[in-house]
Amino acid sequence: MYKKQVWFYVLFIVSCSLFAQTKQVSLEEIWGGAFRANYMQSLQSLNNGTEYIVQEYDRASAEMKVEIYNYKTGEKVRTLFSSNEMEGLNAFQTFTLSENEDKVLLGNQIQRIFRRSTKGIYHVYNLNSKKLTPVANEVIRSPHFSPDGKKVAFVLNNNLYYKDLASNKTTQVTEDGKINEIINGVTDWVYEEEFSLVRAFDWNKDGSQLAFIRFDETEVPEFSMDMYGTYGNDLYPSQEIFKYPKAGEANAKVSLHIYDVASNKIKAIDLGEYEYIPRLQWTNDAEILSVQTTNRHQNEINLHFVDTENYKSEIVLSEKDEAYVDVDFDLTFLADNSFIWTSEKDGWNHIYHYNADGKLRNQITQGNWEVTNYYGYDADSKRIFYQSTENGSVNRGVYSTKTNGKYKKELAALEGTNSASFSTDFTYFINTYQNVEQPPVYTLHDAKNGNQIRLIENNDELKNKISQYDFSEKEISSIEVNGNELNMWMVKPTDFDASKKYPLFMYQYSGPGSQSVSNTFMGSNDYWFQMLANKGYIVVCVDGRGTGYKGRDFKKITQKELGKFELEDQTEAARILGNKPWIDANRIGIWGWSYGGFMASNAIFQSNDVFSTAIAVAPVTSWRFYDTIYTERYMTTPQENPSGYDNNSPISHVNKLKGKYLLIHGGGDDNVHVQNSMQLIEALIQANKQFDWRIYPDKNHGIYGGNTRLHLYNLMTDFILENL
Numbered sequence: 060m061y062k063k064q065v066w067f068y069v070l071f072i073v074s075c076s077l078f079a080q081t082k083q084v085s086l087e088e089i090w091g092g093a094f095r096a097n098y099m100q101s102l103q104s105l106n107n108g109t110e111y112i113v114q115e116y117d118r119a120s121a122e123m124k125v126e127i128y129n130y131k132t133g134e135k136v137r138t139l140f141s142s143n144e145m146e147g148l149n150a151f152q153t154f155t156l157s158e159n160e161d162k163v164l165l166g167n168q169i170q171r172i173f174r175r176s177t178k179g180i181y182h183v184y185n186l187n188s189k190k191l192t193p194v195a196n197e198v199i200r201s202p203h204f205s206p207d208g209k210k211v212a213f214v215l216n217n218n219l220y221y222k223d224l225a226s227n228k229t230t231q232v233t234e235d236g237k238i239n240e241i242i243n244g245v246t247d248w249v250y251e252e253e254f255s256l257v258r259a260f261d262w263n264k265d266g267s268q269l270a271f272i273r274f275d276e277t278e279v280p281e282f283s284m285d286m287y288g289t290y291g292n293d294l295y296p297s298q299e300i301f302k303y304p305k306a307g308e309a310n311a312k313v314s315l316h317i318y319d320v321a322s323n324k325i326k327a328i329d330l331g332e333y334e335y336i337p338r339l340q341w342t343n344d345a346e347i348l349s350v351q352t353t354n355r356h357q358n359e360i361n362l363h364f365v366d367t368e369n370y371k372s373e374i375v376l377s378e379k380d381e382a383y384v385d386v387d388f389d390l391t392f393l394a395d396n397s398f399i400w401t402s403e404k405d406g407w408n409h410i411y412h413y414n415a416d417g418k419l420r421n422q423i424t425q426g427n428w429e430v431t432n433y434y435g436y437d438a439d440s441k442r443i444f445y446q447s448t449e450n451g452s453v454n455r456g457v458y459s460t461k462t463n464g465k466y467k468k469e470l471a472a473l474e475g476t477n478s479a480s481f482s483t484d485f486t487y488f489i490n491t492y493q494n495v496e497q498p499p500v501y502t503l504h505d506a507k508n509g510n511q512i513r514l515i516e517n518n519d520e521l522k523n524k525i526s527q528y529d530f531s532e533k534e535i536s537s538i539e540v541n542g543n544e545l546n547m548w549m550v551k552p553t554d555f556d557a558s559k560k561y562p563l564f565m566y567q568y569s570g571p572g573s574q575s576v577s578n579t580f581m582g583s584n585d586y587w588f589q590m591l592a593n594k595g596y597i598v599v600c601v602d603g604r605g606t607g608y609k610g611r612d613f614k615k616i617t618q619k620e621l622g623k624f625e626l627e628d629q630t631e632a633a634r635i636l637g638n639k640p641w642i643d644a645n646r647i648g649i650w651g652w653s654y655g656g657f658m659a660s661n662a663i664f665q666s667n668d669v670f671s672t673a674i675a676v677a678p679v680t681s682w683r684f685y686d687t688i689y690t691e692r693y694m695t696t697p698q699e700n701p702s703g704y705d706n707n708s709p710i711s712h713v714n715k716l717k718g719k720y721l722l723i724h725g726g727g728d729d730n731v732h733v734q735n736s737m738q739l740i741e742a743l744i745q746a747n748k749q750f751d752w753r754i755y756p757d758k759n760h761g762i763y764g765g766n767t768r769l770h771l772y773n774l775m776t777d778f779i780l781e782n783l
Contacts, residue, residue, distance in 0.1 A: 081529050082527050082528045082529060083528070083529060083590070083593060084528055084529075084530075084586055084589060084590050084593075085590075086587070086590070086769055086772050086773055086776065087769065088586075089583055089586045089587060089590075089772070090583070090768045090769045090772065091769075093524075094521065094524070094525070094581070094583075094586055095521075096498045096499055096518050096521050096580070097499075097516050097518055097520075097521070098499065099489065099491075099501050099515065099516065100113060100114070102128075102480070102489075103156065104481070104482040104483040105127070105160065105483065106159075106160055106483055106484075107483075107484075108130075108482040108483050108484030108485070108486045108487070109129065109130055109131070109482070109486065109487075110127050110128060110129055110130065110136060111127075111128055111130060111482070112125050112126065112127050112128070112139055112156075113125070113126055113128060114154060120143070121149075121150075122141055122142055122143045123141065123142040123150045123151055124138055124139075124140070124141045124142070125138070125139045125140055125141075125154055125163075126138055126139065127139050130482060130486070130487045130503060131487070131503070131512060131513070132513075133503070133513060133515065139163075139186070140163065140184060140186060144189060145184060145189075145191050146191065147182075147191055148165065148167065148182055148184075148191055150167065151165040151166060151167050151182075152166050152167055152168075152169045152179070153165070153166035153169060153179075154166070155204070157204045157208030158204065158206050158207075158208060159207070159208050160186075161185065161186055161187055161208060162183055162184065162185050162186060162204070162208050162224070163183070163184050163186060164181060164182075164183055164194070164202055164204060164211065165181065165182045165183075165184055166179045166180070166181050166202075167179060167180045167181070167182075168180045168198070170198070172200075173248060173251055173252070173729060174251065174252060174730070175251050175252075175255065175257050176200070176245070176251055176257045177200070178198045178199065178200045179198060179199070180193075180197075180198060180199075181193070181194040181195070181199060181202045181211075181213070182194060183211060183224060192224065192227065194211050194213060194222055195213065195215060195220070195222070195229070197215060199213045199214065199215045200213065200214040200215070200245050201213060201214050201244065201245050201257060201258040201260075203258060203260070203261075203262070204262075205221075205262040205266035206262055206263075206264055206265070206266055207265065207266045208224075209223065209224055209225060209266060210222060210223055210224060210262075210266055210320075211224065212232075212244070212260055212262065212269055214236075214243065214244040214245045214260075216236055216238070217236030217237060217238060217241060217242045217243060217245075218231060218232070218233045218234060218235075218236035218243055218244075219231075219232040219233045219236075219243045219244035219260060219269070219271055219318075220232060221269065221320075230323070232244075232269065232271075232318050232325070233271075233273070233325070239276065239281065239300065239301065239302055240275070240276060240277050241273065241274065241275055241276070241277070242259075242273070242274040242276065242311075243271060243272075243273050243274075244258070244259055244260040244271045244272070245257060245258060245259055245260075246258075246259050246272070246274065247274050247276055247279075247302060247311050248301055248302065248303055248686075248729070249303070249304055249310070249311075249686045249687060249688050250274075250335075250337070250688070252686065252688075252689075252730060253686065253688035253689045253692075254335070254337040254338075254386055254688065255388075256337060256338070259271060259272040259274075259339070260272070260339075261339055261340060261341055261348075262341070263341045263345045263346075263348070263367075264341060264343065264344070264345040265345045266320070267319070267320050267321065267345065268317055268318065268319055268320065268345075268367060269317070269318040269320070270315065270316070270317045270318075270339055270341065270348050270350075270365075271315075271316055271317075271318065271339075272313055272314070272315060272316075272336050272339065273313065273314050273315075273316055274311040274312075274313055275311055275312040275313075275314075276302040276311035276312075278309040278312075279302040279303070279304050279308070279309050279310065279311055280302070280303070280304065280305070280308055280309070281300050281301065281302055281303070282300070282301060282302070282303035282732065283298050283299065283300045284298065284299045284726075284727055284728075284729065284732070284733075285297075285298055285726075286298065286299055286726075286727055286757050287726070287756045287757055288757070299727075299729070301729070303686065303729075303732075304686060304687040305683065305684060305685065305686060305687065305690075306682055306683055306684075306685060306686070306687055306690040306691055306694070306696060306697050306704075307683070307687070307691075307696040307697040307698050308687065310334065310335075310355075310687055313335065313336050314327060314328075314336075315327070315328040315330055315336060315339065315350055315365075316328065317348065317365070317367060317370065326370050328350075328365055328370060328372055329372060330350065330352055330363055330372050331352075331372070331374075332354075333352035333353065333354060333361070334352075334353065334354050334355040335352065335353045335354075335355075335357070335688070336350060336351070336352055337351055337352075337353060337386045338350070338351040338386065338388075338390070339351075340390060340392075342364070342392045342396050342398075343392045343393075343394060343396055344396055346366060346367045346368055347364050347365070347366060347367070347396065348364070348365040348367065349362060349363065349364055349365075349390065349392075349398075350362075350363045350365060350372070351363070351386065351390075353384065353386065355687075355691060355696075356383070356691065356692075356695055357383045357384060357386075357688075357691070357692045358379060358380050358381065358382060358383050358384060359377065359378070359379045359380075359384065360377070360378050360384040360386065361374045361376070361377045362374065362375055362376040362377070362390075362400075362417070363375070374417075375413075375416060375417030376400065376413060376417045378402060378404060380403075380404075380611075380615075381615075381618075382615040382618040382693075383615070383618070383692045383693065385403070385572075387401060389401040389410075389433040391433075391435060391436055393436060393438070394438060395415060396415040397412065397413060397414050397415050397420065398412075398413050398415070399411070399412055399413075399423075399433070399436060399443065400412075400413055401430060401433055403429075403610075403611045405422070405425065406427075406610055406611045406612065407425075407426065407427060407428060407429050407610050407611065408429040408430050408431075408611075409422060409423070409424045409425055409426075409429075409430055410422075410423040410424045410430055410433060410443060410445060411423060412462050420462075421462075421463060421464060422464065423443055423460060423462060423463075423464045424443075424445065424447070424460065424464065425464070426449070427610065428447055428448045428449045428452075429447060429448045429452075429607075429608050429609075429610070430445050430446070430447045431446050431447055431448060431455060431608065432445060432446035432455075432478070433445050434446065434457075434479060434481055434488075435481065435485070436462075437484070437485035437506075439484070439485075440485070440507070441461055441462055442459045442460065442461060442462075442485070443459065443460055443461070443462060444457070444458075444459045444470075444479070444481060444485065444488075444506070445457075445458055445459075445460075446458075446477070446478065446479065448608050449472070450472055450474060451474075451578075452546060452574075452608045452609050453535055453546055453574075453576055453577050453578045454474055454475060454476060454577075454578050455475075455476045455477050455478065456469065456470075456471065456472030456477055457470045457471040457472065457477045457478070457479045457488070457490065457509075458470055458472070459506070468508065468509065469509065470488070470490075470504065470506070470508075470509035471488075471490045471492065471504060471509055473492060474494065474578065475492060475493055475494030475495075475497065475578045475579075476491075476492070476493050476494065476577060476578055476579045477490055477491070477492050478490070478491045479491075479504075481506060482506075485506045486505075486506055487503055487504065487505065487506055487512070488503075488504050488506050489501055489502070489503055489504075489515065490502050490503075490504055493579050493580040494578045494579070494580065495532075495533045495535060495548075495578055495579070495580065495581075496532075496533075496580075497522070497580060498517075498518035498521045498522055498525075498580045499516075499518055499580060500514075500516070500517045500518065501514075501515040501516040501517075502514055502515060503515060525581075528589075529553050529593055530553070530589045531550050531551050531552065531553050531555075531589065531592055531593075532550075532551075533548055533549075533550050533581070533585065534548060534549045534550070534551075535547070535548050535576065535578060536548075536549070538601060538632055538635060538636075540601070540603070540628050540631045540632050540635065541604075541624075541627060541628055541631055543604060543613070543628075545601050545602055545603055545604075545628060545632065546574075546576035546601070546602045547576060547599060547600065547601045547602075547632070548576050548599070548600050549597065549598070549599045550585075550588050550589060550592045550597070550598045550599075551592060551597050552592050552593055552595055552596070552597070553592070553593060555641075556641075557640070557641045558641075559641060560640075560641060560642065560643040561595060561596060561597045561641060561642055561643060562595070562596050562597070562642075562643050562646035562647070562648065562783050563596070563597050563599060563633065563636055563637065563642050563643070563646065563647045563648070564591060564596045564597070564598050564599070564647075564648045564649075564650070564779065564783060565598075565599050565600065565601070565629065565632075565633060565647070565648065565649040565650075566584070566588070566598065566599070566600045566649075566650060566651065566655070567600060567601060567602075567603070567629060567649070567651050567655055567658055567659075568606075568651055568652070568653070568654055568655040568658075569602075569603060569605060569606065569625040569629070569651070569654055569655060569658045570605070570606075570653075570654035570655075571605055571606075571607075571614060571615075571617060571621075571693055572606065572607035572614055573602075573606050573607055573654070574602060574606055574607050574608055575600050575602055575606070576600055576601070576602045587772060587776075590776075591776070591779065594780065596779070596783070597641075597642060599632075599636060601628065601629065601632045603624070603625050603627075603628030603629055603632070604616050604617065604624045604625065604627075604628055605617035605621075605624060605625050617693065618693060619693070619694055619695060619700050619703045620703050620706075620707060621682060621693050621694055621703070621707060622657065622658065622661050622707030622708075623706070623707050625658055626658065626661050626662060626665060626666065626707070629649065629658065629662055629666075630662065630666040630669050630670075633647050633649070633666075633669050633670065634669060637669070645671065646671060646672075646783055647669060647670055647671060647672075648670065648671065648672035648673060648674075648779065648782075648783040649662045649663070649670050649672075649673050649674075650673060650674035650675070650676070650775070651674075651675065651676070651678075652676040652677055653676070653677050653678065653679070653730075653731055653760065654679065655675075655676075655678075656675035656676050656677055656678025656679070657675070657678045657679040657680070657709065659673045659674060659675045659678070660673065660675045660678050660680065660709035660720075660722075660739070661707065661709050661712070663716060663718050663720050664709055664712035664713060664715045664716055665712050665715060667715050667716065667717040667718060670718060671718040671719065671782075671783065672718055672719045672720075672778075672779070672782045672783040673718065673719075673720050673721070674720075674721045674723070674775055674778060674779075675709075675720070675721070675722050675723070676723045676724070676762070676771075677723070677724050677725060677728055677730075677731050677736075677760055677762065678709070678722070678724075678731070678735060678736065678739075679731055679735055680708065680709045680710050680735040680736065680738060680739040681704065681705075681708040681709070681710050681711075681735070681738070682694055682697075682704050682708065683697050683704055683708075684731075684732060684734055684735050684738070685731065709739060710738060710739055710742050713739070713742045713743045713746045713748060714746045714748070716743065716746070716748045716750065719750075719751075719778075719782035719783075720748075720750040720751070721750070721751045721752070721753075721774075721775070721778045722736055722739065722740065722750060722751070722752040722753075723736075723752070723753045723754075723755070723762070723771065723774070723775075724736040724752075724753075724754055724755070725754075725755045725757075725758030725759055725760060725761075725762045726754050726755060726756045726757055726758060727756075727757040727758055727759050728758070728759055728760045729759060729760070730759070730760040731760055733754065736752070736754070740752060751778065753774060755767060755771070
């Protein structure tokens with residue numbers, strides 16, 4: 060009797076386990092957050108290098124705190140400050156410490172403007188005196204401490220101000236700011252989007268001078284978007300109007316200025332000929348400002364040093380490329396004002412060390428692989444810390460090396476993706492490791508040798524949950540296409556049978572320097588791909604020519620012809636895969652978002668003998684509609700390169716549509732304007748082509764909010780099931 064009970068119990072457990080492993084994923088789970096991984100919230104290292112701070116909210120007491128933790132033990136040490144100790148401020152959304160950590164800038168009522176920009180109400184809290192001081196009594200932008208923590212500069216109504224915290228006096232630096240005409244100290248739309256730059260001012264090391272960029276966008280054409288609001292609450296649409304320079308049109312005229320606090324005077328700086336000022340940064344010398352300028356084609360970048368004793372500018376470093384030169388944030392000044400710089404001038408992105416006069420000291424890293432993240436320089440150990448593709452272009456490892464390029468150490472390079480966050484003094488780093496099967500694992504390491512000190516989070520709960528579902532392996536491999544080995548991943552149905560034929564559904568982004576095939580864990584789309592696979596589809600992604608991390612030549616081959624080589628590779632990859640005995644070559648679909656939507660549209664139009672179905676979300680339909688900085692970097696202007704713009708534009712090929720096509724766009728997209736889809740819709744109508752389309756009112760480029768994403772993916776899923 061006892062043995063029978065045991066066997067019954069074992070069989071019950073096994074059957075439950077088998078049942079659990081056959082769960083099918085739903086869109087409600089995917090977009091309801093059921094598979095959300097545990098992530099470490101953004102932490103900030105304190106100057107001592109042994110402690111870090113994290114913002115936390117106590118729901119029971121409605122108290123917002125910033126807590127101090129010990130790196131080595133992970134234990135909470137003390138509370139740095141709390142909303143309960145402040146009179147006049149019940150809560151805060153953001154915080155920024157001054158460099159000497161005796162004051163904190165607190166943000167509240169934060170409102171998003173565009174992708175990276177915000178505005179809000181800000182206060183300074185003195186951690187010693189416990190005094191709370193408003194920076195301004197109005198909504199402001201980009202408040203920033205001076206290095207000594209005695210002043211805060213900010214932008215209000217397109218003018219630059221600063222507040223002296225000791226005297227409580229506010230000084231207006233500029234007076235000509237005007238919405239949609241003149242901007243001082245913050246960037247216009249296109250700089251924010253394409254140069255990732257929002258705050259366009261910087262204090263020098265002793266807080267005596269303030270450098271800023273002025274934008275004159277008077278001649279930049281305006282773009283307007285009708286916003287329809289919520290049903291029942293808005294009787295009339297509102298309109299958002301902002302300056303947006305489209306390819307070939309006038310950019311804002313930008314100029315560099317330096318404000319002297321003592322004299323209360325502004326000096327305009329002559330930088331010679333240039334189109335853009337994408338970076339400004341004071342060096343370790345309080346009298347030397349570094350500025351980067353580039354021409355309109357962005358194939359030449361100059362690093363200027365401005366000496367504020369005479370306000371003269373000198374070019375200390377110049378880089379040129381037949382295609383374009385990337386702008387990044389990797390410039391670091393050492394104590395002697397020599398500097399670290401990254402460049403792909405030898406064909407791969409690497410780290411270089413230059414003297415203060417711009418003379419090359421040495422190339423620090425080299426090889427047929429790319430530096431993908433420059434973490435910084437430790438003056439004590441004289442070591443550079445970086446992330447790279449040394450272990451393969453789909454993987455990432457963390458390394459350190461001396462400034463002479465010798466004595467390299469592998470700190471975290473387990474096959475997969477490693478990403479590091481270092482303490483201020485480079486004593487420790489928190490490594491985030493993941494691969495296609497492993498959710499993010501967070502571990503603390505000794506930065507000297509990479510030895511693991513402790514496990515912080517392993518996401519085992521998510522991994523165990525996923526094991527209950529009927530998910531397939533995400534297979535990373537490569538495919539030879541048009542003479543190149545292209546990275547590829549594939550997801551097959553769990554009950555895959557090589558004797559059957561399956562429809563093929565291809566995903567891609569394909570934009571310059573991008574990567575969609577990587578050894579990383581699943582995101583929301585991956586769960587959707589798993590769902591599609593278990594409905595009988597083979598899902599594939601191929602990174603074709605023009606994508607990143609395989610060298611300069613592979614990436615820049617698409618110059619002046621965006622869409623040409625990318626389409627050739629997607630089409631040929633589809634043909635090769637369609638020849639597999641288990642793929643139905645008559646049922647090949649493709650989809651993508653943004654640049655990927657541009658590509659999916661081109662595929663269904665120009666390669667109509669290969670692709671029978673396509674979905675394009677928020678696509679660029681002609682590069683003539685997109686912004687100057689991004690588009691002209693790769694295409695030059697429409698006036699110079701009309702055939703490059705038109706030959707590979709989906710609008711130019713609407714008459715070739717044969718298959719099933721779904722076009723989707725957000726009506727409030729400030730990035731890829733809904734104009735792109737509206738013009739394509741009209742072209743398709745006039746070509747008498749039948750297709751499906753959907754506009755999501757007031758939604759931006761991400762098309763989200765409320766049930767929007769769930770609705771969108773239900774729409775796309777139904778379209779695939781019905782047409783592929």
